[in-house]
Amino acid sequence: DVKVTQSSRYLVKRTGEKVFLECVQDMDHENMFWYRQDPGLGLRLIYFSYDVKMKEKGDIPEGYSVSREKKERFSLILESASTNQTSMYLCASSPAGGGVWSGGQPQHFGDGTRLSIL
């Protein structure tokens, strides 16, 4: 089974802090994703990566950055945490299917990190 592990289940930080959320997958997947999920707003894509050191902005990248130095690890960084970044953060991964023109494979999610910024 695919295993996507997020470093923390719950996290409490203060405004202005630099926050790191870590995600590791054990299935050699090429694609990795960071989402946030808020009531009434659904899943929103922050950033994704399709290869080591490659990253693309999602729908709501402002206030966030990412790092992918190794294939299995994808980190989300809140540069200067603000209260409006309090949310559930979800990491996901998927294999590349049949090249970049593929219809795509399903994503597999980690357990999520519930982040509170005080």
Added chain:
Amino acid sequence: QKEVEQNSGPLSVPEGAIASLNCTYSDRVSQSFFWYRQYSGKSPELIMSIYSNGDKEDGRFTAQLNKASQYVSLLIRDSQPSDSATYLCAVNAGGTSYGKLTFGQGTILTVHP
């Protein structure tokens, strides 16, 4: 803006009934379609994938895809209280999307005894 729309719900069905969840998508070139189940406070869990027109059955779940109508549905037969969750429809556009998915807002399903 590529969109995925789900029936708004919440949907309430009695135990043992068939629950029908619907999803439409706007991007005509979409190639891959997924249904996820998300229990309250948990992360989404993949329950069905479908790639070609027609029906795909897996236990009590049946996914139906009609690309001409840009419509995908999920049927849950013999619904159980444990099926109570939010169901998310997700669509992959293909092309240089690198596996990105567009998610619907979700439909809350409640199965009452």
